[in-house]
Amino acid sequence: MTGRFIANPVLPFCGGCGHGLVVRNTEKALEQLGLSPLDVVLVTDIGCHGLIDSNFTTHTVHGLHGRAVPLAAGIAASLPAGKKVIAYIGDGGAAIGLQHLMEAAHRNFDVTVIVHNNMLYGMTGGQPSSSTPCGFRTPTCPDGKEGRGADLCRWVHAAGAMRCRRVLGKGDFSEAIAEAVAGSGFSLLEVIEYCPSYGAKHNPGRSLDDIVREAGLALENLTNPPAPPCRLAPKTDTGSLLDLEPISREFTSELDRCVSIMLAGSAGEGVQSAAEMFARAAVAAGLSVTKKGTYPVTVGIGYSVAELMLSPRPIQHTAADAPDFVLVTSADGLKYCGPVISRMRSGHLLLDSSLANPATAARVTQLDFRKPSGPRAAALCASAELLRLHQLFPLAALRAEAGRSKHTAKIDVERLLADSKTS
Amino acid sequence: MASHAQPRDASDQKLCLVDGSRLVIESLARAGADTFVGYPITPANLLYAYGFRRFPAALAAPDEITALQWMSGFSACGRLPVTATSFPGFALMVESLNMAHMMELPMLIVLAQRLGPSTGSATAGAQGDLQLVQGAISGGHAYPVLCPSNLIDCWDLAQLAVETATRLRSPVVLLTSKEMLMTQRDFDLASLPAITPPARAFYAGDEPFAAYSPADNLVPEFLPVGSSRHQVRLTASTHDRRGIHAHLAPEAMANTARLHYKAVRNLAYYTRFDIDEQAGADTLVCAWDTTALAAREAVATLRESGRAVSLLVPKTLLPVPPVYVETVSRYPRVVVAEENLNGQLRQVLFGAAGRSGVTGVNAIGRMVSPAEIAAAVESR
Ligand code: SF4
Numbered sequence: 101m102t103g104r105f106i107a108n109p110v111l112p113f114c115g116g117c118g119h120g121l122v123v124r125n126t127e128k129a130l131e132q133l134g135l136s137p138l139d140v141v142l143v144t145d146i147g148c149h150g151l152i153d154s155n156f157t158t159h160t161v162h163g164l165h166g167r168a169v170p171l172a173a174g175i176a177a178s179l180p181a182g183k184k185v186i187a188y189i190g191d192g193g194a195a196i197g198l199q200h201l202m203e204a205a206h207r208n209f210d211v212t213v214i215v216h217n218n219m220l221y222g223m224t225g226g227q228p229s230s231s232t233p234c235g236f237r238t239p240t241c242p243d244g245k246e247g248r249g250a251d252l253c254r255w256v257h258a259a260g261a262m263r264c265r266r267v268l269g270k271g272d273f274s275e276a277i278a279e280a281v282a283g284s285g286f287s288l289l290e291v292i293e294y295c296p297s298y299g300a301k302h303n304p305g306r307s308l309d310d311i312v313r314e315a316g317l318a319l320e321n322l323t324n325p326p327a328p329p330c331r332l333a334p335k336t337d338t339g340s341l342l343d344l345e346p347i348s349r350e351f352t353s354e355l356d357r358c359v360s361i362m363l364a365g366s367a368g369e370g371v372q373s374a375a376e377m378f379a380r381a382a383v384a385a386g387l388s389v390t391k392k393g394t395y396p397v398t399v400g401i402g403y404s405v406a407e408l409m410l411s412p413r414p415i416q417h418t419a420a421d422a423p424d425f426v427l428v429t430s431a432d433g434l435k436y437c438g439p440v441i442s443r444m445r446s447g448h449l450l451l452d453s454s455l456a457n458p459a460t461a462a463r464v465t466q467l468d469f470r471k472p473s474g475p476r477a478a479a480l481c482a483s484a485e486l487l488r489l490h491q492l493f494p495l496a497a498l499r500a501e502a503g504r505s506k507h508t509a510k511i512d513v514e515r516l517l518a519d520s521k522t523s
Numbered sequence: 524m525a526s527h528a529q530p531r532d533a534s535d536q537k538l539c540l541v542d543g544s545r546l547v548i549e550s551l552a553r554a555g556a557d558t559f560v561g562y563p564i565t566p567a568n569l570l571y572a573y574g575f576r577r578f579p580a581a582l583a584a585p586d587e588i589t590a591l592q593w594m595s596g597f598s599a600c601g602r603l604p605v606t607a608t609s610f611p612g613f614a615l616m617v618e619s620l621n622m623a624h625m626m627e628l629p630m631l632i633v634l635a636q637r638l639g640p641s642t643g644s645a646t647a648g649a650q651g652d653l654q655l656v657q658g659a660i661s662g663g664h665a666y667p668v669l670c671p672s673n674l675i676d677c678w679d680l681a682q683l684a685v686e687t688a689t690r691l692r693s694p695v696v697l698l699t700s701k702e703m704l705m706t707q708r709d710f711d712l713a714s715l716p717a718i719t720p721p722a723r724a725f726y727a728g729d730e731p732f733a734a735y736s737p738a739d740n741l742v743p744e745f746l747p748v749g750s751s752r753h754q755v756r757l758t759a760s761t762h763d764r765r766g767i768h769a770h771l772a773p774e775a776m777a778n779t780a781r782l783h784y785k786a787v788r789n790l791a792y793y794t795r796f797d798i799d800e801q802a803g804a805d806t807l808v809c810a811w812d813t814t815a816l817a818a819r820e821a822v823a824t825l826r827e828s829g830r831a832v833s834l835l836v837p838k839t840l841l842p843v844p845p846v847y848v849e850t851v852s853r854y855p856r857v858v859v860a861e862e863n864l865n866g867q868l869r870q871v872l873f874g875a876a877g878r879s880g881v882t883g884v885n886a887i888g889r890m891v892s893p894a895e896i897a898a899a900v901e902s903r
Binding site for chain 1: 528529536537538539540541547548549552554558565573576577578579580582585586588589592593594595596597598599600601602618619626630645646702705706707708709712736748749751752753754755756757758759766768769813816817819820889890891892894
């Protein structure tokens with residue numbers, strides 16, 4: 101057997117192995133479709149069937165056990181529609197890669213998957229797979245497999261495959277392969293075949309017809325309504341991530357050392373946006389700044405904490421032993437900062453007046469953060485109070501940033517961030 | 524407070540608050556990486572978000588194995604894919620990374636380290652994956668692992684990672700961490716050098732294409748699968764120059780060994796490090812990733828106090844450039860600072876036997892501080 105698609109007639113399978121029949125029918129189908137070898141990419145999985153690469157004159161890609169389908173999907177998504185991608189897998193590969201089959205069918209990658217279902221793992225000595233039918237014997241289950249075998253066609257059809265078809269690996273089934281390859285989108289062709297070395301020997305007298313009938317596996321041809329196949333469709337209008345609003349240094353600061361600030365409140369109360377305004381304002385005042393955010397994985401509930409460092413010199417290391425200033429606007433924030441506050445030996449704790457005063461060696465000042473403009477402005481309000489008390493940089497810098505920010509649309513920035521408070 | 528900070532001449536600056544993720548993704552895209560494959564995991568979230576915004580093509584994968592397999596398919600067809608993950612995802616990728624290494628498929632994995640083991644603390648930083656990355660390829664094969672030590676490195680090394688991946692026909696890991704990727708800093712975007720993607724050349728010969736026939740630099744030419752001129756064979760199994768499964772044949776063994784040696788032979792091309800040596804110093808501080816920032820601060824403080832000390836910041840972590848070995852061997856005392864329990868860079872440099880005069884400064888669940896590094900240098 102040599103032709104345009106098969107260069108080497110000596111197939112790497114045991115005599116009588118069903119895999120040989122799949123290869124011959126594949127070649128016949130590709131001829132029927134008038135394809136040339138370089139129109140075809142054959143992606144093979146691990147298993148006896150996957151030894152076939154060197155026989156084919158098509159492009160060949162030989163991957164990992166169970167992963168031929170997503171590998172083929174990546175290839176198919178990158179190639180133009182005229183190229184045909186075929187993935188050979190076994191029933192073992194289908195089991196370990198079941199999620200890949202479902203995903204590829206669901207997304208409709210333009211791939212034809214041919215499952216060499218010989219109902220066992222041939223390469224490793226005949227262990228049962230998920231697709232081994234109930235009662236089918238293999239060397240490691242001589243009394244027959246317990247439990248049902250997988251119905252791959254039905255499963256993959258349910259995931260949305262364009263075509264799912266089961267055939268018996270006997271005689272000429274090239275028409276089924278041709279139909280699968282010719283179509284657009286995801287096709288699965290399951291070929292039920294015998295492994296003479298481990299399957300036939302342990303199930304004497306049972307034909308493939310008997311096996312599929314007893315297992316309730318219909319030789320059916322299932323389809324879904326046509327859908328466009330998944331291909332990479334590059335965008336051309338991706339803007340630069342560096343198109344950011346620059347900060348101009350319109351202010352100056354008299355800060356002469358590095359200070360660290362912890363701004364702690366509740367999720368949804370503008371802690372991170374206030375910290376960002378504060379950080380940008382500090383940069384506008386000529387300072388070097390770092391900002392990190394900390395919040396639980398459920399971002400909409402619980403604490404929200406921002407850690408800031410400000411320095412007149414470039415900052416390298418971004419963690420302080422203890423914060424110089426802790427600003428707490430809510431009970432969530434106080435709970436999170438509790439351990440930090442209790443360890444403070446110096447520094448200044450600014451606390452919303454609604455909160456209980458914690459034990460600390462730091463100086464403590466209670467102020468109204470939540471009242472002046474509501475909880476959503478509490479963090480910004482606390483930031484302003486810090487600047488009024490400690491003049492790290494001009495309050496006007498924060499006012500300018502807050503005035504530009506989309507987060508302050510409902511806040512009277514001029515009043516909240518006035519240089520002196522009028523209450 | 525006395526006044527020190529003065530407004531700098533701002534005319535040619537573009538000051539912004541940026542995180543490392545932004546610079547990494549922008550640099551990768553400008554350098555020619557064209558497809559982002561995402562599977563969400565903290566602390567690689569920003570990379571994912573930026574990747575989907577910035578890359579010409581982006582695909583959401585259902586898991587990390589699929590991500591690497593799709594990427595292998597894209598790469599086989601001549602694209603340059605990128606993904607970002609953290610330890611749990613990288614663990615799932617290891618077999619597929621081996622496949623990409625064997626098939627010699629250019630791609631980038633940005634590995635954002637977080638505190639393990641296992642799921643650990645997703646939002647806590649760490650430098651705990653260096654030895655995992657080092658041993659990821661079965662057989663102990665070398666492959667390029669780069670690590671930014673500051674924001675400008677995020678820009679430079681991301682570009683270098685793309686160039687190295689294509690030049691070596693190899694997966695490249697950009698090993699970084701939560702702190703580097705998510706902490707925002709003031710940064711002058713105007714200081715970033717321009718990036719021009721190198722034109723990528725594919726095999727143009729008339730002879731049949733042998734996917735694993737190496738050039739002098741041990742790297743084979745590349746031709747995308749699906750070519751209409753030549754057959755292309757790629758395989759994850761032991762193979763000869765044509766990509767034919769070949770078991771233990773001498774040609775196949777030579778090919779397997781070549782996969783390791785090509786990373787070593789071309790190491791000079793992608794070796795990046797900072798060395799700041801001081802005359803008379805008997806101690807070398809060595810630190811990577813964000814701990815390098817603490818080390819720089821510690822070294823500056825020590826020098827201000829009159830203590831001579833040198834600093835090595837490795838950015839090409841693996842394979843270990845010979846210059847690191849030569850440098851550490853010149854110092855009777857070496858202090859290796861890193862955010863892990865067992866001293867992973869220390870072990871990479873000195874092995875399990877260690878060496879007299881070598882000490883580690885280590886921490887988990889928090890950053891190593893400049894004061895700790897300075898104390899280790901001062902201690903006798
Ligand atoms: S072991 Fe079974 S599946 Fe494998 S080649 Fe032989 S007959 Fe075919």
